[in-house]
Amino acid sequence: MDDEGFRLPKEDDRSAGDGTRCVHAGLPEPTPGAPFLPGPVFAAPYHLDPWQGPAAAPNGYGRPDNPTRRLLEAAIGELEGGDCRVFASGQAAITGLLLAVLRAGDTVVLPADGYFPVRAFATDTLAGNGVRVLFAPTAGPYPDFTGVRLVLVETPANPGLDVVDLPALAERAHTAGALLAVDNTTATPLGQRPLDLGANLVVASGAKALTGHSDLLLGYLATRSAPLLEQATAWRTVTGAVPGAFDAWLAHRSLATLDLRLARQTANAEALARLLAARPDVTGVRWPGLPDDPAYPVASRQMRRMPGVLSFDLGGAERVARFLDAARLVGAATSFGGLHTTADRRAQWGDDTPPGFVRLSCGVEDTVDLVADVTAALDAAT
Numbered sequence: 330m331d332d333e334g335f336r337l338p339k340e341d342d343r344s345a346g347d348g349t350r351c352v353h354a355g356l357p358e359p360t361p362g363a364p365f366l367p368g369p370v371f372a373a374p375y376h377l378d379p380w381q382g383p384a385a386a387p388n389g390y391g392r393p394d395n396p397t398r399r400l401l402e403a404a405i406g407e408l409e410g411g412d413c414r415v416f417a418s419g420q421a422a423i424t425g426l427l428l429a430v431l432r433a434g435d436t437v438v439l440p441a442d443g444y445f446p447v448r449a450f451a452t453d454t455l456a457g458n459g460v461r462v463l464f465a466p467t468a469g470p471y472p473d474f475t476g477v478r479l480v481l482v483e484t485p486a487n488p489g490l491d492v493v494d495l496p497a498l499a500e501r502a503h504t505a506g507a508l509l510a511v512d513n514t515t516a517t518p519l520g521q522r523p524l525d526l527g528a529n530l531v532v533a534s535g536a537k538a539l540t541g542h543s544d545l546l547l548g549y550l551a552t553r554s555a556p557l558l559e560q561a562t563a564w565r566t567v568t569g570a571v572p573g574a575f576d577a578w579l580a581h582r583s584l585a586t587l588d589l590r591l592a593r594q595t596a597n598a599e600a601l602a603r604l605l606a607a608r609p610d611v612t613g614v615r616w617p618g619l620p621d622d623p624a625y626p627v628a629s630r631q632m633r634r635m636p637g638v639l640s641f642d643l644g645g646a647e648r649v650a651r652f653l654d655a656a657r658l659v660g661a662a663t664s665f666g667g668l669h670t671t672a673d674r675r676a677q678w679g680d681d682t683p684p685g686f687v688r689l690s691c692g693v694e695d696t697v698d699l700v701a702d703v704t705a706a707l708d709a710a711t
C-alpha cells in the first residue's frame with residue numbers, strides 16, 4: 330500500500346466535481362484484495378529495521394507517524410488545495426498555529442465575533458505571553474496591518490455568520506507583511522477554498538460539517554507553504570495533540586459523503602431561513618445565502634456553496650426553551666454540521682450573544698418535515 334495516498338492528478342483536481350473528489354479523496358491506489366479505505370492502524374511503536382532504525386520506514390512512533398492519519402491528511406489536503414496536518418481538535422490546531430507562529434512582541438488580529446474559546450485563549454494565554462492581541466469584527470472595519478504578524482479570520486463567523494472578502498483582506502495583509510489564516514470550519518473546503526483566495530493558512534474544526542456525524546473531535550491546518558507546514562508539524566510532534574487512529578479513520582470514512590450531506594443541509598437551511606425571515610415573531614435572521622442578508626454580496630462571490638447553519642433571535646431564553654421543547658426534529662445541542670438538526674442558545678455557554686440568540690444547524694432530514702416541525706414548534710412557543 331502506498332500510504333501517502335492516491336492523489337487525483339492535478340488536472341482532475343480542478344475538473345472533477347465535488348462528489349467525485351470527496352469519494353476518492355486520500356484513497357490509496359486500488360490493490361486487489363485490499364479494501365477501498367484501509368482500516369485504522371493502532372500502534373504506539375512500530376517494528377524498526379534493526380540496522381537502519383527509523384530511516385527505513387515512514388512509521389517509527391505513533392505521535393509523529395500514523396498511516397491512517399496520513400491518508401486523512403491527503404484527503405483533506407486535496408479538498409483544501411494544500412498540504413494538511415490533522416490535530417486532536419479544532420482548538421488544538423488553532424492554538425497550535427497561534428503558539429507556533431507568534432512570539433513575544435508580535436501582534437495578532439483575531440475576530441471579535443468569532444469562536445469564543447479562541448478569543449478567551451488569546452486574552453488569557455497569548456496576551457500573557459507578551460503577544461499584542463487586536464480584535465476586529467468579521468465584517469470590518471479592520472485595523473491598519475502595519476507591524477502585524479498574523480491575521481486570523483473566521484468566515485462565515487461562528488455564530489453570527491458575517492463574512493469578510495478574503496482576496497481583498499489577503500492583499501492588505503500581504504502588503505503589510507502579515508500572514509492571513511482563515512478558520513474554514515463553517516464553510517468546509519467544499520464551501521470555500523481560502524488558499525485559492527489568497528490565504529496562507531487554513532485552520533478548522535473537523536468535528537462539524539466536515540465529518541458531520543457528531544461522533545468525533547478533529548482539527549486540521551492546511552497550507553501551501555513548506556516552512557509553515559514544517560513549523561506546524563514540528564509543533565504537533567512536540568506537543569502531541571494528535572487524533573487517534575480510530576477517529577482519523579472515522580473522519581476519512583465520513584468525508585466521502587460530504588458533498589451529499591452539504592447539499593441537503595444547504596437546501597434545508599435555505600428553506601428554514603425563508604420560513605424564519607417571513608415570521609414576525611422571529612428577529613435577526615442571518616443566513617449568508619439570503620439575497621437581502623448583509624453577508625450575501627461577498628458570500629455569493631467567494632463561496633462555492635452556502636452553509637447549513639443559520640442564526641436568529643427568539644427574544645429570550647424561555648422562548649428558546651419552549652421552542653426546543655416543542656420541536657421533535659430539532660435537538661437541543663451545541664456544535665453544528667451534523668446529520669441531525671440541532672439548535673443552541675449560545676448565551677448558555679457564556680458566549681457574548683443576546684439571551685434569545687439561537688444558532689440552528691440543519692441536518693439531512695427531509696426539508697418538508699423540517700419546515701413543518703419548526704413551524705409547529707414556533708407556533709407552540711409563541
Ligand SMILES: *Cc1c(COP(=O)(O)O)cnc(C)c1O
Pocket residue numbers: 418419420421423444483487512514515533534535536537546547548
Ligand atoms: C468548533 C469550532 C472550533 C473549535 O473546534 P473543536 O474541534 O471543538 O476544538 C473552532 N472554530 C470554529 C469556527 C468552530 O466552530
